[in-house]
Amino acid sequence: MKETALYQEHIRLGGKIVDFGGWALPVQFGGIIEEHLACREAAGLFDVSHMGEIMVEGPEAEAFIQYLVTNDISIASDNHVIYSPMCYPDGGVVDDLLIYKFNKEKYLLVVNASNLEKDWQWINEQEKGQVELLNLSEQISELALQGPKAQQILARLTDYGLDDLKFYTFEPEVIIAGAKALLSRTGYTGEDGFELYLDNQDAARIWRQLLEAGEADGLTPVGLGARDTLRFEVAMPLYGQEIDARITPLEAGLGSFVKADKPDYIGKEALAAIRAAGVRRKTVGFEMVGRGVARSHFPVVKEENGPEIGFVTTGSYAPSVGKNLGMALLSTEYAVPGERIYVIIRGKAVEARIIPRPFHKKNYKK
């Protein structure tokens, strides 16, 4: 397994290490629920160094990325971060990514760890024009500091005016405890917070100093388990579950990131056709009415002995809601809020009810 620069820190803190797509990462430290709630109520610190970073530079960088992704990056100002799906010609999703715009000729793409190799190959296969691609993933460590107390904690380690850093913007060079970092106000928890991109050599020291600076405020190291429950409660998609090569962003409820009025891009035609015809499947939220926990890929039916109408994409206990909840991809005709459905759990049809997403209110500082 590959280790991040913080591996020894995780061991020291008693992190329970698992194999996450080839990376040795902590699934939890104290406990998933405790870490989840700490992040909602105070702050959490995450090692997300497994994420991939690809730099795209050159005179045609903007046009190239415009062609790769479904969202419109041309309207973003410098130092803004844009979320976008990246699709295949048929509208299935290659990956979803964050695009950091330095300027029209320089962008950093942050991609899912499990997709890095595939993305790198995919991006390189396209007609690039005057563009250089650089895979920086091995050199960069990434920390996420998330939660309502994230700013006051980070402020203790930097002179940079964090109030000036708005939601989904970044600063390429901020000095944090003497180390250079790219700092963005982004995250995957539904809370206010920051993501810090650091040289590997600085990562362990900054990790320790952040934990120390935040100790009195209740800052807790958070593993992959709570990272998943946090993003799930605010209905953020996870590649491989809500979206993948066979699920379009339109079906996943990400239509606002698929622009119709943008020059040619991969998947444009297919997605426009799907939109015109109406999506055949739709992602919904649901809560369990009967007893049981729905998990990924469990079938969903409309009547107890009826045919499948879809499947669970993510299901879990939701710590901030205190209920067993889920998201499911259903045939559009059944994707109606308030409707009763059944999830097949170990061969038994267990009642559930379609409810609106997100399950927990996002708490961003904008």
Next chain:
Amino acid sequence: MNIKPELKYTKDHEWLRLEGDIAFIGLADYAQEHLGDIVFVDLPQVGDGISAGEVLGVVESVKAASDVYCPVDGEIVAINEELADNPAAINEDAYAAWIAQVKITNLTQVESMLDADAYEPFCQE
């Protein structure tokens, strides 16, 4: 990690305590620690017959589900209803939080289970 000398165990981390011909069965401390925060316990039906090796219940943590196998033949005579409302009781004290009581028909099955010393090696990671 806690192993109680007075209990019997399986290598799959079930524990059993005998009172007369009633076996109290639960999930061992090692397994609850491994699973993490337990959020749901699927309990069996009182009155059902069960054979050794069949699933007695399912314990689910935030991340994973784990089957609990019945180590003995018998009839389910009681289930721990408290676990429906408070599944985390297994995290708090795995040996107090029994899942079901089984009226056993074959005492030799209990005798052939692991004692604490024989069980301990199965708790090395």
